[in-house]
Amino acid sequence: MADNGSGSLAAGGMITEAGSSKKYKTGEWRSERPEVDKEKCTNCLTCWIYCPDNSIIVENEKMVGFKYTHCKGCGICANQCPVKAITMKEEGVE
Amino acid sequence: MSEPMAVNGDMAIAMAWKQINPDVVAAYPITPQTIIVEAYSDFVADGLVDTEYVCAESEHSALSICVGSSAAGARVATATASAGLAFMWEMLYVSASMRTPIVMAVANRTLSGPINIHCDHSDAMGGRDSGWLQIFGENVQEAYDNTLMAFRIAENMKVRLPIMTCLDGFIITHALERFELLEDEKVKAFVGPYQPLRPLLDVKTPTTYGPIAMPEYYYEIKYQIVTAMMNAMDVARQVMAEFAELTGRKYDLVEGYRTEDAEYLMVAMGSTAGTVRFVVDQLRAQGKKVGAVKVRLFRPFPADDMAKFLKGKKAVAVLDRAMSPGTGAPLYMDVLESASRMKDAPTISNYVYGLGGRDIMPGQLSTVFEEIMAGKGERVNYLGVRL
Structure with a gap:
């Protein structure tokens, strides 16, 4: 039986583990992905302030990329970036 | 007790x-x-x-x-x-x-x-x-x-x-x-x-x-x-x-009454099941080979149990105290489903009755038995409605 088959799921789909929402990869909902041009980026972190899904990765006070496991491609970061360093690209297209 | x-x-x-x-x-x-x-x-x-x-x-x-x-x-x-x-x-x-x-x-x-x-x-x-x-x-x-x-x-x-x-x-x-x-x-x-x-x-x-x-x-x-x-x-x-x-009270998912040698059955649920047994006794006294089936468990529907009662019968009337305007009523549909893989399945007819508390009388049920014994009646019938 598949490990996600009807018989192996908890009754009524109940969740039996605390904090399991971390495992729920909502980034699959995305149809457009943000990409950053680090040549233009000034690390002002405006994107980090605006991101509604906490999906801007910051290391040592610098913006280093996106957490695609949870980014839903809303495009707010690209819209707010003051130097237009972020662009939205269609998912599934190279 | x-x-x-x-x-x-x-x-x-x-x-x-x-x-x-x-x-x-x-x-x-x-x-x-x-x-x-x-x-x-x-x-x-x-x-x-x-x-x-x-x-x-x-x-x-x-x-x-x-x-x-x-x-x-x-x-x-x-x-x-x-x-x-x-x-x-x-x-x-x-x-x-x-x-x-x-x-x-x-x-x-x-x-x-x-x-x-x-x-x-x-x-x-x-x-x-x-x-x-x-x-x-x-x-x-x-x-x-x-x-x-x-x-x-x-x-x-x-x-x-x-x-x-x-x-x-x-x-x-x-x-x-x-x-x-x-x-x-x-x-x-x-x-x-x-x-x-x-x-x-x-x-x-x-x-x-x-x-x-x-x-x-x-x-x-x-x-x-x-x-x-x-x-x-x-x-x-x-x-x-x-x-x-x-x-000492014996119940089953589906219960039969005088069904063994019956050729014609009437299926009902709820209080009407008692009326059906009364009518079966009346017709049996006249030598008619009729029996009654009462459905106790409706969900899940015991289709295999129902099929055992249907097997070998000539015709069956299913009484539904509900209607599904435009098609057969729910109990009828489930009885039909029970017979769907049966060879030589009986002719199964639906009789909608007793809506809104309309009384169902033994005489009406006798008429239904007579109708199915004569091979008459529609697939879905509205018993006692004034047309």
């Missing part, structure tokens, strides 16, 4: 609940169910039970409270009828999918409109596909007995589905009949203590009930109800066998 007494069906159910003493009863009164929750609120006020009794502001809320209480780990009972059941419709599906084994008495009353308070099965039929188990009683004694068995069937760990204990509005709910109450200790031993499944109030095993399920999981979770329904068939059989040992 205690002394026989005269009670109505609603009171018999209230007395069953009193013996079982559920943790929570949440309800909104509606005719012809009102006596149940009225009597039960008296038991609570008099300190005869320690149930948390919640007066809800609507049936939707009543069942929502039941779902929450059940998830929290409580044994729960409620009652409704007609428009009240219809108002619960959303929560019927939620409670079944959340696998909360709530026991709900349904005092079968027709749905508006035209507005009418009398008996038919259209209310319960609205919940037919919700994932609730449905058991129908023929008289006051069966309304009580079904209630005791319902807790056992619904709460079984292989089932864990809510159950409707259906009794015909007014005909059973309000009519006084001879009735035998089991002793309290026997009931308590038969029903047993409630075993919750991961109750919400157990903080050591955190559980989320009723989370969203997207397309990748919804279907599998609904299929769990199909599995539980199939399990319920054997569980019900086993519970009925135990009940027979305890009381």
